[in-house]
Amino acid sequence: MNFDFSDALKQLRDEARRYLAEHAGAKSARRIIEGGAAYDEALWSGIAAMGWLGANIPEEYGGAGLGPEGLCILAEEVGRALAPIPFSLSAGMATDALLIAGTAQQKAAILPRLAEGTAIGTLAWAEGPGNPRPGAISARFANGRLSGSKVPVPAGHFADFAIVAARADSGFVLVLADLADVRCTRLETLDPSMGQARLDFDNVPAEALEGDGWLTLRMLLDRAAILAAFEQIGGADACLQAAVAYAKERHAFGRPIGSFQAIKHKLADIYIANELARSNAYYGAWALATEAAELPLAAASARVSATEAFHLASKENIQTHGGMGFTWDADCHLFYRRAKHLALTHGSAPHWKDRLVGLLESRNAA
Amino acid sequence: MDFNDTAEEAAFRDEVRGFLAANAARKDLGRPTSRARSIVAAELARAKAWQAKKAAADLAALTWPTRWGGRGASPIFSVIYQQEEEAYAVPRGVFEIGLGMCIPTMMAYATPEQLERHVPPALRGEEIWCQLFSEPSGGSDVAGLRTRCERAGDDWIINGQKIWTSGAQFADFGIIVTRSDPTVPKHEGLTFFFLDMRSPGIEVRPIRQASGASHFNEVFFTDVRVPDSQRLGAVGAGWKVSVTTLMNERLAVGDTPRPDVDDLLELCRHLELDGAPALGNAAVRERIAEWHTRSQGLKLTRFRTMTALSRGQTPGPESSIAKVVNASKLQDIASYGMDLLGAAGMLSDPALAPLHALFQEALLFSPGLRIAGGTDEILRNIIAERVLGLPPDIRVDKDKPFNAVRHG
Numbered sequence: 001m002n003f004d005f006s007d008a009l010k011q012l013r014d015e016a017r018r019y020l021a022e023h024a025g026a027k028s029a030r031r032i033i034e035g036g037a038a039y040d041e042a043l044w045s046g047i048a049a050m051g052w053l054g055a056n057i058p059e060e061y062g063g064a065g066l067g068p069e070g071l072c073i074l075a076e077e078v079g080r081a082l083a084p085i086p087f088s089l090s091a092g093m094a095t096d097a098l099l100i101a102g103t104a105q106q107k108a109a110i111l112p113r114l115a116e117g118t119a120i121g122t123l124a125w126a127e128g129p130g131n132p133r134p135g136a137i138s139a140r141f142a143n144g145r146l147s148g149s150k151v152p153v154p155a156g157h158f159a160d161f162a163i164v165a166a167r168a169d170s171g172f173v174l175v176l177a178d179l180a181d182v183r184c185t186r187l188e189t190l191d192p193s194m195g196q197a198r199l200d201f202d203n204v205p206a207e208a209l210e211g212d213g214w215l216t217l218r219m220l221l222d223r224a225a226i227l228a229a230f231e232q233i234g235g236a237d238a239c240l241q242a243a244v245a246y247a248k249e250r251h252a253f254g255r256p257i258g259s260f261q262a263i264k265h266k267l268a269d270i271y272i273a274n275e276l277a278r279s280n281a282y283y284g285a286w287a288l289a290t291e292a293a294e295l296p297l298a299a300a301s302a303r304v305s306a307t308e309a310f311h312l313a314s315k316e317n318i319q320t321h322g323g324m325g326f327t328w329d330a331d332c333h334l335f336y337r338r339a340k341h342l343a344l345t346h347g348s349a350p351h352w353k354d355r356l357v358g359l360l361e362s363r364n365a366a
Numbered sequence: 367m368d369f370n371d372t373a374e375e376a377a378f379r380d381e382v383r384g385f386l387a388a389n390a391a392r393k394d395l396g397r398p399t400s401r402a403r404s405i406v407a408a409e410l411a412r413a414k415a416w417q418a419k420k421a422a423a424d425l426a427a428l429t430w431p432t433r434w435g436g437r438g439a440s441p442i443f444s445v446i447y448q449q450e451e452e453a454y455a456v457p458r459g460v461f462e463i464g465l466g467m468c469i470p471t472m473m474a475y476a477t478p479e480q481l482e483r484h485v486p487p488a489l490r491g492e493e494i495w496c497q498l499f500s501e502p503s504g505g506s507d508v509a510g511l512r513t514r515c516e517r518a519g520d521d522w523i524i525n526g527q528k529i530w531t532s533g534a535q536f537a538d539f540g541i542i543v544t545r546s547d548p549t550v551p552k553h554e555g556l557t558f559f560f561l562d563m564r565s566p567g568i569e570v571r572p573i574r575q576a577s578g579a580s581h582f583n584e585v586f587f588t589d590v591r592v593p594d595s596q597r598l599g600a601v602g603a604g605w606k607v608s609v610t611t612l613m614n615e616r617l618a619v620g621d622t623p624r625p626d627v628d629d630l631l632e633l634c635r636h637l638e639l640d641g642a643p644a645l646g647n648a649a650v651r652e653r654i655a656e657w658h659t660r661s662q663g664l665k666l667t668r669f670r671t672m673t674a675l676s677r678g679q680t681p682g683p684e685s686s687i688a689k690v691v692n693a694s695k696l697q698d699i700a701s702y703g704m705d706l707l708g709a710a711g712m713l714s715d716p717a718l719a720p721l722h723a724l725f726q727e728a729l730l731f732s733p734g735l736r737i738a739g740g741t742d743e744i745l746r747n748i749i750a751e752r753v754l755g756l757p758p759d760i761r762v763d764k765d766k767p768f769n770a771v772r773h774g
Contacts (some may be wrong), residue, residue: 001375001442001676002368003669069367244754259757261743264750271749272691275684276663283666286367305659353655354648360658361645364631 003282005073012066013073015190019050020081029193032084033334038158038186038195040084048117053091053259057099061111068223068288072230072281079231079342080238082334084193086120086155088227094121096223097163097174101209101216106176110161122159123224124150124199125217131351132221134172134214137202141166141175146206149198154345156197157186164206165217173213175206193334222299224346226284229306232342235275238304239313239335240270243320250322263320270313277302277309297363300356307343307352314339371446371667372676378443382450385423390416390454396721410536413457417491426489427465434473434481435489442675459581463532464488464495470614472560475598475607484539484560496537496563498528499608500587503774505530506744508543509552509605510763510773513587515544515559522559522597524567525591530738534570534583537563541611543604548769555768556604561592577730615622622665623696623735625703625724627658633703633720644706653702660695664688682755689744693735700728 005013025139047053055070057063064070070091078087095114098107098121113119127150130136136205139148146166153162156179164175183200209216244267247258257263284302287295318325325332343349371379420426421435421617428443430436437443469488472481487493504511513526524544534540540563547555563570567590572580600609625633629655637644644650667684674681704711713719714726735743750756763771 001669001672002370003666003673004367208399211768240754244756247756255760258750259759261759264756264759265743265746267756268749269755271754272687275667275687276660276691279663279666279670279684280659281392281668282367283662289367300655301659301662302657308656308659332447338524350648350652353652356655356658357645360627360631360654364628 003286004194005069005282007184009066009069009073009250010257012070013077016052016074016077019046019079020077024078024081024083024085026082026334029082029084029334029338030331037154037249039086039193043083043103044085044117044120047085047087048115051115052087053117054115055097056092056095057111058117061107062115063111068292069285071227072285072288074236075227075230076281079234079338082193082235082238082331082338086122086159086194088224088231089122089154090114090120090159092227093123093220094159094161094163097121097209098176100174100219101174101211103175103207103210106207106209113160119160120155120158121218122153122155122162123164123255124153124156124162125165125207126152129264131347132217137167137172139164139166141168141173141206141208144205144207145203146177146201147203149200150316152187152189152196153193153199154196155341155352157184157195163209163220164201165213166206166284168208171213172217173292174216176209177201177204177206180232186264189341191337194338194341218296222296223288225299225303225352226281226288228342228346229277229281229302232306232310232339233274233281235335235338235342236270236274236277236310236313239310239317239332239339240267240274242331242335243267243270243317244314257320266316266320270309270316273301273305273309273312277305280305297359300352303346303352304349304356307349310339311343375442375446375676379446379450382425382447385425385485386450386454389419390456391451393455410460411612413460414491415448416456417461417489420744421490426491430473430489434485438677440678442672445672445675460494460533460536461488462490463497464493464537464539466538467497467611467614468495468560471598471607471611473700475558476560477595477756480560480596494533494536496531496533496540497611498531498534498540498542499530499611500530502527502529506741509556511543511545511556512773513542513544515546515549515557515592517546517594518591520594521591522557522594524559524561524587525593526587528587529573530582531570531585532582533709533731534563535572535584539563540599543608545768546601546604549767550602551765552763552771554602554603554769556608557601557606558598558607559592559596560598561590561596565592566589567591575734576650577727577734579731622661623692625696625699625721625728627654627661627699629721629724630654630657630699630703633706633725636720637706639706650706657695657699660691664691683749686745686749686753688751689735689739690742693742696728696735697732700725700732704729 023043023046028043032040051064052074054063055066055074056068059065075088098110110119114121125132127138146164159179161176161178164177166173166175180202185198187196187198189196247263248256250257282303284298287298318332318336321330321332324330377761425447426438427436428439429441431438469485472484488495499508501511501513517521539560541560543556543558545555546557567588569586571584573582573584574580634644639647671681671685714723716722719726751758
């Protein structure tokens with residue numbers, strides 16, 4: 001039985017935790033939220049220099065070749081530190097799209113830039129409310145040109161290219177579009193440290209990726225769900241640590257509030273939810289690393305479990321902090337915002353629960 | 367990451383599989399073993415015979431020293447044994463407490479002669495042990511126990527009552543913690559013994575549980591004489607000895623209790639809800655998904671614990687979540703399965719109720735799981751204090767003489 005990360009990866013985790021505690025953390029998220037910058041560019045260059053953006057990019061394309069487990073480890077720390085950067089989006093999802101379905105030319109042109117952080121990629125599937133399904137896509141791709149609107153697009157206002165879900169005469173396709181000349185509107189969002197935009201593609205040039213578009217998108221969403229789960233367990237753990245620290249130090253009725261069972265049991269429940277989520281997320285990491293047939297089910301379980309854990313931890317962290325927790329100056333709301341943001345990316349909990357049961361049904365029928 | 371055994375573990379697993387295949391029958395998964403029934407005499411004989419076979423194959427106490435019939439093995443080998451045994455219909459519930467808690471306490475405190483006399487027959491299943499800790503006024507607060515022991519020459523005289531004692535009705539020996547001095551604070555006035563369960567003055571009465579079955583007993587002590595030579599630990603040091611016993615509580619690595627998600631899926635496959643397949647119902651799907659992530663999360667948490675054991679490390683505190691999650695989940699799934707059956711959910715006749723009334727039995731059995739071996743509330747306190755490091759609750763009885771504190 002070897003269901004844990006290797007010592008080398010744990011060392012990477014410790015390094016990442018130290019680096020992000022210094023260069024990211026609530027301070028950095030707050031700077032973006034209050035200052036209006038799109039993302040933390042200095043942090044982005046910093047982690048690019050550490051090689052993290054190419055964690056899952058093979059060495060032949062300038063990456064570090066750490067594989068998906070390395071990416072998972074880093075995603076947890078990014079989530080813990082509330083880093084205001086599109087890490088899992090660009091180093092995970094956009095990178096995966098090219099690795100899975102990019103042409104040789106696309107890979108050679110873009111992967112090295114993703115690895116060095118000089119290009120940021122995003123994935124644009126949503127067209128208003130709703131969860132991912134082919135019928136909800138109306139963007140059109142024909143004769144090498146893309147038309148249609150996408151909203152919300154994560155990092156759409158500062159990404160350099162997007163993988164866009166569209167319809168073509170041949171069916172559902174994923175296309176690669178450069179965003180330099182695409183009309184873009186930055187949108188007001190719940191978590192301004194994770195900015196979103198509306199993109200209007202008006203007959204702009206785009207290139208199709210290889211393979212079946214819907215299958216590829218489904219794979220990308222499954223893989224993204226696992227990375228998001230790692231960000232979520234990192235955030236949930238940070239909330240638990242914050243709540244525990246506050247409950248030890250804050251006194252009321254002549255004693256630390258952490259000595260009251262009402263607080264103890266609340267925090268124990270967060271611990272329980274976090275451990276379940278962590279175990280489910282680790283299974284996702286294993287499935288990614290081994291390209292296991294169980295990957296879709298592992299992804300759905302990780303997604304549902306981590307979404308529930310971060311929701312619980314972030315709301316009860318505010319509650320444990322009492323009135324202070326509801327102030328702008330306390331960091332609790334930054335985690336609360338990030339928890340809901342992460343719960344809504346890549347399809348929300350009802351979507352993943354339904355998908356999970358569908359996967360159980362087909363597994364049991366087999 | 368992988369889920370593979372090391373070479374040594376794989377060789378051991380093969381050995382266990384060979385032993386089980388040659389000596390036991392596989393479980394019929396479509397016919398779950400009832401947890402609701404009490405252990406009857408015929409099963410006791412089967413359990414003893416099975417224990418003897420395990421002992422003869424050196425599989426009965428893998429982590430014990432070879433001197434006492436063990437293999438001096440790492441706990442990972444016990445886990446592997448349990449994993450393999452789970453698939454077989456073998457008797458359980460008779461020797462776990464004795465071999466898992468009583469004998470290890472004896473090993474820590476008894477004399478070599480006493481060990482020579484008691485360990486081998488316990489291991490071979492010839493003698494059964496029980497643990498006499500809980501009392502009517504000392505459940506979660508074990509140290510609040512009131513059973514008295516008083517010195518009488520070379521003996522001690524025990525008077526009082528124990529409760530929730532598993533296996534007392536067929537136990538040959540027991541370990542007991544008693545109050546020797548009520549004038550000092552509760553943890554300081556306890557003294558620990560082992561005793562012959564057939565001593566004059568011991569009366570065992572079965573408790574009829576809410577489920578109708580009887581797994582536990584009340585044990586009454588009226589002027590029961592125990593020689594001082596059977597005292598374990600110093601006079602007044604009984605709490606320390608009790609902690610040794612409780613530290614030996616078996617690492618919980620057992621399979622998920624049933625009914626679980628797969629049973630619910632199986633139930634749904636044959637059910638309609640308001641004229642449509644139950645599994646097409648969004649509310650049903652949502653509940654199943656949530657329970658799946660909990661079951662799967664627990665199973666994978668066990669794998670994390672096993673990983674630490676396999677690497678020769680101490681498992682992290684994550685294994686402490688298993689019981690508190692499992693017990694409530696079982697109760698909720700049992701109740702929900704019956705909801706799906708509508709009025710027919712009331713029927714608990716195994717011939718009529720799906721899966722031989724598994725859901726109905728679990729509904730009645732599961733409240734006990736949330737209490738036995740640490741209530742949900744005590745387990746949350748333990749997680750909060752020992753894992754998260756939160757300060758202990760204020761204990762109003764801590765420094766007061768035991769006889770100056772209100773009980774019951």
